[in-house]
Amino acid sequence: MSGETSLVIAIDGPAASGKSTVAKQLAAELQIVFVSSGGMYRAFTWWVLENGVDPADTVAVEALLEKTVFQCGEENNIGTIAVNGRLPEWKQLANDRVNGGVSLVAAIPAVRLRLVDEQRAYARKRGVVMEGRDIGSVVFPDTPYKFYIDASPEVRERRRRAEGIDDSIAARDKMDSSREASPLVIPKDATVVDSSHLTVEEVVEKVKEVIVG
Ligand code: C5P
Numbered sequence: 001m002s003g004e005t006s007l008v009i010a011i012d013g014p015a016a017s018g019k020s021t022v023a024k025q026l027a028a029e030l031q032i033v034f035v036s037s038g039g040m041y042r043a044f045t046w047w048v049l050e051n052g053v054d055p056a057d058t059v060a061v062e063a064l065l066e067k068t069v070f071q072c073g074e075e076n077n078i079g080t081i082a083v084n085g086r087l088p089e090w091k092q093l094a095n096d097r098v099n100g101g102v103s104l105v106a107a108i109p110a111v112r113l114r115l116v117d118e119q120r121a122y123a124r125k126r127g128v129v130m131e132g133r134d135i136g137s138v139v140f141p142d143t144p145y146k147f148y149i150d151a152s153p154e155v156r157e158r159r160r161r162a163e164g165i166d167d168s169i170a171a172r173d174k175m176d177s178s179r180e181a182s183p184l185v186i187p188k189d190a191t192v193v194d195s196s197h198l199t200v201e202e203v204v205e206k207v208k209e210v211i212v213g
Pocket residue numbers: 015016037038039041042102103104106107131132133134135172173176
């Protein structure tokens with residue numbers, strides 16, 4: 001049981017499906033906090049790399065996790081995560097090295113247990129829009145507001161290139177969908193939105209229609 005008492009909007013989907021932009025806008029309109037759970041997995045992956053640990057070395061990653069303290073908070077309605085007192089900047093989280101290691105680190109069950117605890121803590125304080133891969137399926141299975149935002153592989157590749165980010169999205173999606181621990185799935189009670197040919201505003205409207213009823 002996730003035990004949330006506040007409004008929780010869960011948005012899942014593959015890399016570069018547009019879910020982050022939509023979640024951010026929705027949170028701003030609803031005046032609730034926006035949390036990128038991917039950002040949390042990225043932050044720990046950054047810490048793994050900072051410590052010279054190979055993301056593929058599960059035993060070493062788990063040993064580092066034991067010594068790691070996370071502090072999650074928010075700034076201007078956006079979730080933040082400090083790792084052992086250090087707050088990584090976005091460019092430290094969205095780069096080739098982190099992109100290449102994050103799916104390996106996120107596949108480790110002990111890592112997920114720790115970060116899912118932190119994710120659930122947000123909803124104990126106030127309303128939240130959280131985006132990720134397992135938010136509706138595992139983190140907040142009881143919320144009635146579950147969305148799965150998709151887009152064609154071509155559109156997703158194009159979006160990443162337009163951001164100037166070299167991202168191995170096909171490889172990440174494959175790993176994220178095929179792993180044993182909390183794989184990317186479409187929650188059975190989720191509303192699926194294909195954002196390939198929609199603007200951000202149009203997707204936000206579709207999500208709001210479901211929430212308002
Ligand atoms: O959303 P973003 O692309 O920043 O996520 C980075 C990575 O973090 C994903 O490719 C996935 O491996 C992992 N992730 C996850 N579960 C989540 C969110 C992200 O495993 N809920």
